[in-house]
Amino acid sequence: MFPLSHMLKSFVKVGTLKVIDAEGRTHVFGGRAAGPDVTMRLTDPTLYRSLFLNPELAAGEAYMDGRMSFENSTLRDFLTLFSKNRLSLGSYPLQRVLRAASRGVKRFQQANPIGKAQKNVAHHYDIGNDFYRLFLDRGMQYSCAYFTSDDNTLEQAQQNKLRLIASKLDLKPGQKVLDIGCGWGDMALYLGRMAEGVQVVGVTLSKEQCRLANEKAKALGLADRVRFELRDYRELTERFDRIVSVGMFEHVGVAHYGEFFAKVNELLTDDGVMLLHSIGHMSPPGTASPWMRKYIFPGAYSPALSEVFTAVEQNSLWVTDCEFLRLHYAKTLAHWEQRFQANRAKVAEMYDERFCRMWEFYLISAEMMFRTGSQLVFHMQLSKKRDAVPIVRDYITDTQRAFIAREKERGIEPA
Structure with a gap:
């Protein structure tokens, strides 16, 4: 020993x-x-x-x-x-x-050029939608939820998250919105259902996600206003009034942060607004877990806040608001692990025992990173102009209340 x-x-x-x-x-x-x-x-x-x-x-x-x-x-x-x-x-x-x-050597570990980035995403996200249905909420949101109460179900907490982010976008009728790393589409679909006349484009590198997201848009009658494309965000050229990105920045890699925010600057209109939802950590710059990097998220890294702010400053963007969700992801992961365990036998049939053990290790260790470790989730609101959004944060709370009323009117229940 x-x-x-x-x-x-x-x-x-x-x-x-x-x-x-x-x-x-x-x-x-x-x-x-x-x-x-x-x-x-x-x-x-x-x-x-x-x-x-x-x-x-x-x-x-x-x-x-x-x-x-x-x-x-x-x-x-x-x-x-x-x-x-x-x-x-x-x-x-x-x-x-x-x-x-x-x-x-972390810049080499986190290299995500066009092409390799799609392979890294496919490693995790293209293992089958049926698997993710076993432990995610019904809308299949694979990112931190927002618990306004300990009594919230996972579905309620995920809708709370959508509502909070949508409120921070300060949407106006008829605007064009881009969702970078759109997942299975619920963020873009929520914006399409809640905001008047907006056009939403979601991009993802996962074939499985893109297919299902477009099916959901068609089923909701939103295909004329919300569409999803299998595309790298770096290939886009049109400009957008609003940009949102939820749970995608962790896959960018520190060597590409400058490229990411330069592209955000290029794609935003002059009075545009972006909301970035990402995992980060409160400690100095480090590296990704070698086990997580090898088995779960190749090329991924959760940044120190200092690494993000540096890249933002170098690309002439205002940080117009920042909020930190400290324990919300621990709660989210606990819900996922409980649902995973309830369906463990099905997972074993779909894959094998080693796969089950891998996901147990991932879900619980990730929860501990947020419960007793240094991980957190941050919301960073960005714009080219200092007055692109109101200078008092009341509009965020006011809009959330208005959206709650609109959800009831339109029968939009938690997924």
């Missing part, structure tokens, strides 16, 4: 980790502060070295393969303990060196 045991002694400051090694010996690593009590069994002695060298990648792979299991505790307990102790792991000498090296 040495040198893994040496690292674990330094790592566990909160809670207790008992490790049963491949030879059946038990090693106890206890922190000075109370926390989760986890018993982990390792069945492969090669894990001692891989966990020491790259714990985040090796732990995920070991759980997926069944070489790591838990007794009298759960994967959630382990990932909670891991998250609560993440800073002490990062300060361990070897990990500090390896993370510094990773930061040095």
Whole structure:
């Protein structure tokens, strides 16, 4: 177990980790502060070295393969303990060196030129709409919801999110709207149903998403005003009064931030407004989880706010409003994981047990990033003019109230 045991002694400051090694010996690593009590069994002695060298990648792979299991505790307990102790792991000498090296090459890890970006998106989003239906809300929104109450259902919270973002766009009748990374279309469709006479174009790199989004537009009778295209946003040339992007910026890659905001500037009309909804983090610039990058989101990265503001400033855009959703994504992911577990047997039939374990690890570890880690979601409102929207934020609340009344009038219930 040495040198893994040496690292674990330094790592566990909160809670207790008992490790049963491949030879059946038990090693106890206890922190000075109370926390989760986890018993982990390792069945492969090669894990001692891989966990020491790259714990985040090796732990995920070991759980997926069944070489790591838990007794009298759960994967959630382990990932909670891991998250609560993440800073002490990062300060361990070897990990500090390896993370510094990773930061040095992150621009190459996150390269997303046209063509490669579509391959990276397809890796995650084109595995089948039927799978996503098993754990997302009925509208299939795959981004942070907005919980105005702990009693909100997932469907209610996702509609709250649509309403909040639409209110921040300060829409006017007849405007042209672009949705960059439109997913399965609910944001664009909500705008088409709520705003008078707007024309909405949604672009995505996922064939599965584009097909279903256009089917939904046709079913709602909105195909004449809301359309979806399989297209990279960088290929667009027409200008728009409003631009929205929800959960797509995480796939841009830090080396492409300047390109992204330069294109936003190019596509916006002179008095246009953009609303960017993205995951970020409150800590200094870092790198993406190696396990997440390899198995879930190749090329993705959740930025430090300093990285985003720098790129915005360099492209002559005003940040006219900024809001932070701190725990809302933790709540969203908890709903997704509960629904995933309720349909786990179906997922196993569709794919296999290893796939189920991979998604369990992803959903719970992502929740911990927002519950006890440094992740957050931010709304950044951008424009070319400082007075493109009212200078007092009351209009956002007023518009939300008006939209609630309009939803009732038009029978628009949470999806």
